[in-house]
Each structure stands twice: as C-alpha cells, then as structure tokens.
Amino acid sequence: MFMKYKIATVALALISSVPAFAQEEPASPVTVTGSVALVSDYRFRGVSQSDKGMAVQGGITATHESGAYVGTWASNLGGWGRFGGSNMELDLFAGYAIPLGGATLDVGLTWYMYPSGADITDFAEPYIKLSSTIGPVKGLVGVAYAPKQEALGNWCSDAACTIFNPGDKEDNLYVWADVSGAIPNTPVSLKAHLGWSNGNPGLGPNGTSIAPTGKYLDWMVGADVAIPGTPLTLGVAYVDTDIARVEENYLRPNFMVSGDSKDVGKSIARSQVVFSLTAAF
Numbered sequence: 001m002f003m004k005y006k007i008a009t010v011a012l013a014l015i016s017s018v019p020a021f022a023q024e025e026p027a028s029p030v031t032v033t034g035s036v037a038l039v040s041d042y043r044f045r046g047v048s049q050s051d052k053g054m055a056v057q058g059g060i061t062a063t064h065e066s067g068a069y070v071g072t073w074a075s076n077l078g079g080w081g082r083f084g085g086s087n088m089e090l091d092l093f094a095g096y097a098i099p100l101g102g103a104t105l106d107v108g109l110t111w112y113m114y115p116s117g118a119d120i121t122d123f124a125e126p127y128i129k130l131s132s133t134i135g136p137v138k139g140l141v142g143v144a145y146a147p148k149q150e151a152l153g154n155w156c157s158d159a160a161c162t163i164f165n166p167g168d169k170e171d172n173l174y175v176w177a178d179v180s181g182a183i184p185n186t187p188v189s190l191k192a193h194l195g196w197s198n199g200n201p202g203l204g205p206n207g208t209s210i211a212p213t214g215k216y217l218d219w220m221v222g223a224d225v226a227i228p229g230t231p232l233t234l235g236v237a238y239v240d241t242d243i244a245r246v247e248e249n250y251l252r253p254n255f256m257v258s259g260d261s262k263d264v265g266k267s268i269a270r271s272q273v274v275f276s277l278t279a280a281f
Contacts, residue, residue, distance in 0.1 A: 030062055030064050031063045032060065032061070032062050033063070034060035034280070034281055035058065035059060035280045035281065036056075037056075037277065037279070038054065038056055038276065039054065039274060040054055040275040040276070041272055042055035042057065042075050042076075042077070045174065045195055045197060046195070046218025046240065046241035046243075046269060047212050048078070048268035048269070049075070049077050049078060051078030051079075051257045051258060051261060051268065052078075052261070052272065053078065053261060053263075055075050057076075058074060059072060059074070059091075060072060063097075067097040068096050069096070069108075071092075071093055072090065072092050074088060075088070075089050076089075077114075078257070078268075082203070082207030082254060083114045083117055083207060084114050084118030084119075085117045086114035086116050089113070090113040090115055091110055091112055091113065092111045092113065093109065095108020095127075096108065102132055103130055103131060103132040104130070104131050104132070106127075106128070106129040106130070107126075107127075107128050107129075108126070108127055109127070110124070110125050110127065111124050111125075112210070118208075120150040120151055121151050121208040122151060123146055123149045123151035123152055125144050125145070125146040125172075125210070126144070126145060126146075127143065127144040127145075129142040129143075130142070136181045136182050137179065137181040138179070138180050139179050140178040141178075142177075142178075143175050144173075144174040144175075145171070145172070145173050146171055147171050148170060148171045149171075150168070151209070152170045152171060152200060152208075152210060152211070153167070153170045153209075154168055154170055154202040154209070170209075171199070172198070172200070172210050172211045173198040174198075174210070176193065176194065176196070177193070177195075178193050179192050180192070187226040187227070188223055189225075189226070190223050191222050191223065191237070192219075192220065192221045193218075193220040193221075194217070194218075195217065196218075197216055197217075197218070198215050199214055200214060201250075203251055203255065212243065212251065212255065213243050213247040213250075214247075216241055217242045218240070218242075219239075219240060219241075220238065221237065221238050222238060223235070231279050231281060232278065232279050233277075233278045234275075234276070234277055235274075235275065235276040235278065236273065236274070236276075237274050238273055238274075239273075239274055240270075240271040245267075248269065255267065255268060255269065
C-alpha cells in the first residue's frame with residue numbers, strides 16, 4: 001500500500017510539473033528592434049532632404065542570431081519637384097554582421113526608393129562597416145559605393161536644366177567615420193561624424209542624386225540625452241558641409257528651399273542645428 005501511494009505521489013508530481021515545462025518557451029532566434037523619430041530637419045550626408053523643415057521618420061530591423069538582418073526605414077521629404085516628385089524616401093536594407101576579434105564587420109546593401117516619383121529615382125548602394133567599442137567609446141568607419149546607375153546620373157530633360165544628357169549613369173562613393181560615448185553617471189552621450197562624398201557634379205534627375213555637388217565633406221557634432229524611465233531620447237546636433245556657394249549657385253533652384261516656408265530661397269547645405277526626439281523599441 002505504501003509503495004502504491006509513493007508511486008501515485010511521484011506520478012502526480014510529474015504531471016503537475018508538465019505545465020511549468022510547457023510555459024518555458026525557447027528564446028527566439030530573431031530579434032526585432034525599431035524606432036520612430038521627429039526631427040527638425042532631415043539631413044542626409046549634410047544636405048537637407050526636407051527643405052529645412054520637420055520630418056517624421058521610422059524604421060524596423062529583424063536580426064537573426066547568425067548575424068543576418070533585414071529592415072526598412074522611411075522619412076518624409078521636402079518634395080517640390082525634387083526626388084522625382086516624391087514626398088517620401090523608403091529604404092530597404094539587408095546585410096550580415098560578423099564578429100571579428102574585438103570588432104564587428106558589417107556588410108550589406110541599401111535600396112533607396114522614392115515612391116510615386118519618377119521611375120529612374122531608385123538606386124542600390126552596397127556598404128561595408130567596421131565598428132568597435134573601447135570602454136564607453138564606440139567607433140565606426142564605413143565605405144558605401146553605389147555603382148553607375150541612372151538615378152545618380154547628371155542629366156534631366158527639363159528646359160530649366162543646364163545639362164541635357166538622358167540616360168547618363170554615374171556612380172558615387174561615400175566614406176565616413178562615427179564616434180560616440182556616454183558621459184559616466186549621466187544620461188548624456190556625445191557623438192560626432194565626418195563624411196566625404198565623391199559623386200557627380202549635379203543633383204541628378206530632378207534632384208535625386210545622393211551626391212549633391214560631387215566632392216565635398218560633411219560633419220556633425222552633437223549630444224543625446226536619454227530620458228530616465230522612458231524609451232525616449234532627446235538629441236541636438238550641429239550639421240555642416242564645405243560645399244562652396246559657387247557650387248550651390250550652379251545647382252539652383254534645386255539646391256535651395258522651395259515652397260512657401262520662411263526659408264524659401266535659402267541653401268539646403270548651409271550649417272544648421274538639428275533637434276530630434278526618438279522613441280526606441
């Protein structure tokens with residue numbers, strides 16, 4: 001009788017433990033992250049893409065434990081005929097991040113899309129990045145090279161254009177370095193960026209080119225403040241380029257603010273302080 005009772009007790013304990021085991025699901029091999037942001041000016045490689053106006057931006061990335069990832073990012077644009085008539089930029093990207101000693105090697109490709117714009121505005125740009133962390137400081141160097149494509153060409157058929165070369169294809173090279181670091185015992189992080197572009201000498205078809213004026217430098221210095229207890233981060237940054245005014249004049253009117261804002265006629269590549277509010281998830 002005692003033996004039967006003992007067996008029954010053990011069986012009951014095993015049965016009662018089954019739900020506990022069932023609730024322990026294995027960790028997913030895929031991690032999904034993303035963010036949404038409100039910025040006072042969308043600057044891409046130093047040049048305003050939103051006519052020095054506010055932009056709403058957001059992105060999401062799915063990363064596999066192997067290091068492979070895929071994602072998308074979007075922002076509104078200044079419009080007014082640039083970017084092939086599109087008011088939105090939609091980027092699709094995919095790549096693979098490989099641990100390399102104390103660093104990470106990231107190889108991938110970005111497909112830049114301008115929905116509802118001209119058919120020739122979209123283009124692809126492969127990239128390679130090497131990043132590392134030393135104490136509180138993070139560093140990154142990268143190279144992005146877009147092979148010859150119509151979207152990067154220096155041509156248009158508008159009567160106001162100074163160049164008429166339909167179907168021209170150009171390439172673009174962009175080299176950059178980023179550094180950032182948190183100030184100990186504070187929610188503040190400092191950041192800096194330096195980039196160099198080498199592309200065609202114009203804005204491309206209707207202002208879609210990734211390299212506004214051929215060879216130029218862009219830089220940024222700023223700070224981010226994480227709001228404790230929230231996923232929010234406040235940011236401020238000073239952005240500028242070394243694009244000469246004579247180059248801007250050659251590219252007008254595509255290189256100045258259009259529409260009916262207070263900045264109409266002003267350059268989209270002059271220095272600017274940019275504010276941002278970002279929520280990460």
